[in-house]
Amino acid sequence: MTTAISIEDLSKQYRLGQVGTGTISHDLNRWWARVRGKEDPYSKVGQVNKRDQAADGEYVWALQNINLSVEQGEVVGIIGSNGAGKSTLLKLISRITSPTTGTIKAKGRIACLLEVGTGMHPEMTARENIYMNGAVLGMRRHEITRKLDDIVDFAGCRMFVDTPVKRFSSGMKVRVGFAVAAFLEPEILIVDEVLAVGDAEFQRRAIGKMKEVSTTGDRTVLFVSHNMASIRKLCPRSIHLDAGTVKRTGPSDEIISAYINDGLTNELDTPIAKDSPRTGSGRAMFTRVWIENEDGNKLTHVTSGANFTIAIEVTAHEPIPDIVLSIALQDSSDSYAWLVRSNFDGAILGLNQKTILRCTVEDFNLARGAFRGVLFMSERDNEILDSLPNAFTLDVAVGDYFGTGARGLPNHCKTLTRATWKSSSQA
């Protein structure tokens, strides 16, 4: 197999804080150092990219000494928490910005999809924009003409092909953009979470197309996503970036589990900001959520089969005697995996100005994975008080739910259920 992308000692340094005209003094300093034949005085002071630590230098290494090689035809996922350097890496490979040190060598045409529909102009028709977008991505005119029918069909916009795209819905624009990209046929394709848009049917098509691209075998794909399900589905191999360095590389399943387990070091205690995305009347609001065990100690994560308590702090303007509280968990593909609701259990919960609501769960029946917590609270069944689609992240580690050591099939089924089995022979 030949190597499609080879990255050697790649580093990228950014300046922290405001990049303003103040840099003129640094520019002069740099220039003076160069004139005297000395090293760049600012390249040494950069610190490791850890966003939760206070900065003590003025420069930061967004990427540091990355060494990677990707074989031709490989589909590689890139995962890592926010700010780990994923996008920077893609930006360097796609030549949007230059590295500070190191080299990237690539074989074949690179196309990057950091956004679909780049260069589209709202006043131009879909047809014109297909040409425009294709040209921006590096396609030749005759190439686009040859594929125009396929692109229009794939986007499903034959009816509107001569309508200015400003009349299109945003979803339709995305479809047109993705359709162009799908027929790009580069040797190396770089994709950054563009699949998160469009309706369900289109997402299926997009994933299908990605899979088709990846299974034809000679196309190399780099795919950055926070959606572990699609990484698992599309990429046999993954790279885990952490604080600007390659932490692990290997089969996606291993890397994803290790990545999720890494996240379990901080105890889950999430203050909820007033301005976080939420709906509801606001007469009462969720302000904090944490998880504790039976002894009241805060937990970092929960395990399958364990007992624990979800504690939620609520602030209300006036006492509300009877509320309904729901706590739900969504998996990485946004479907609900688990839900509890106070009125299912016949519980009556009241609110004072500041209240802590506790929901104790026994024998937790979800399999390993990372889940997003959704909180919802209403006054009986009438007024929605507060609804938070993204309140906290709950990591579930492997536990002994069955009591047999089996851990279920976390990739397929999120819920664990014990059953009794019997085999009886019929006479």
Add this chain to the structure above:
Amino acid sequence: MPTRTATLSSLGAQFPAVTQRDEVRADHFGFVFMSISQDISTAADAGPDQQAEQVWDLVIQPKRHLLDVNLKEIWDYRDLLFMFVRRDIVTVYKQTILGPIWFFVQPIMTTIVYLFVFGKVAKVSTDGMPQILFYMSGIIMWNYFADCFNKTSSTFRSNAGIFGKVYFPRLIVPLSQVTSGLIKFFIQGCLFLAIWFWYLATTDTIRPNYWAFSTIWLLALMAGMGLGFGILFSSLTTKYRDLTFLIQFGVQLAMYATPIIYPMSILSDTARRILWWNPIAHIIEAFKCGFLGTGEASMAGLAYATLFTIASLGLGIVIFNRTEQTFMDTV
């Protein structure tokens, strides 16, 4: 019972194997996945000799050489240049009633205003030329330069969105702006020529001469200078935004330092000597001389303007080339 136990244990022996394969890569849900590639390698264990054999199509390094402008790449992206030009021309006057007629309205209105302000009120001499031709020739020439300069000088800032998402030779954008400016110039030039022909046929005040053949060269100089200055300023403004303010009124002031609304002949010797160093003055004079038969076209002046254009374009490209590599970090 012994038979049953045997069956169960044989099932048990199969199950763990299935479970494990499932964990790694499952496809009994109808998906067909490719097998995991076994050769998970990093650059470290690929070995140096294997890499030496490879021929790379693309090598990305921290700093390119200053003069390393990839002309072939720009040629490869010529369709994009075409699309940008098309976009500039087609979309400007979409959803307007007059449409492309607006291309004419602007120089006509400006000419009328100049006719009134400088011709009737201030009574600035036009060297005996019909005022309408005198002003219009200056306006369309100057507009082309100002257009090239203004538009290209905001290349990085106004295209940061698209530049941040996709790579193509950045020089395509200023080049497309110069080209679409040229198309606009030709449209306005037709208007000028129509009026010019009318005067040529009905009066004998204008005396065109061989200098008119230099028009193509003059346009190239205008385009080159506008582009050179534009990309130079565009590169500098990514870091030092002060320059944007300078550009805004600088272009307006520069117009008065160029013989657009007045002929060179009304100036004092000192003023003329100073104005000689303005390269655009020579271009405008050569144009007016060619079409109207007035003004002071000189080979020396044009040679100076040519050198000036080459220098500014060269400097512009070098600085632009340097800036385009990292401007996304500072813009």
